[in-house]
Amino acid sequence: MQFHNNLSTFKTLFLVKGILTLCFSIFFMLYAGMGVFFGTVIELDPTNDAPFNPGLIFIVIGIIGIIFCVTLGILTLLVSKYIREQKNYNFIFAMAIVNCLTGVIGILLGVFTLIELNKPEVKQLFGKV
Numbered sequence: 001m002q003f004h005n006n007l008s009t010f011k012t013l014f015l016v017k018g019i020l021t022l023c024f025s026i027f028f029m030l031y032a033g034m035g036v037f038f039g040t041v042i043e044l045d046p047t048n049d050a051p052f053n054p055g056l057i058f059i060v061i062g063i064i065g066i067i068f069c070v071t072l073g074i075l076t077l078l079v080s081k082y083i084r085e086q087k088n089y090n091f092i093f094a095m096a097i098v099n100c101l102t103g104v105i106g107i108l109l110g111v112f113t114l115i116e117l118n119k120p121e122v123k124q125l126f127g128k129v
Contacts, residue, residue, distance in 0.1 A: 007125070020070050028063075032058065096110045
């Protein structure tokens, strides 16, 4: 008896989500660049009496955002790879939950992936029966 599953669809969707997440890190690169620009402008002002450079706030938030987006993007791409290879069930399950925290696309992808992963025939494919 042949069971139908949607794993190939989820493989493609996780690939697209990973690429979009990596592309979103460009926003944080621009944010950090804006911080460098503001910091330079403020330092060049001879009448500046600020106790700290507010551009540093932009730089720190930008760097944290870049690290977060790149890490999440790479892990999401790994999920796509593991779905294709039908291994690392627990990693895919955990990343589906993490993707539920990343906006509307992540919520939809994560919830439907969790539903698909809990089907007995899919668990059997991963050797989890």
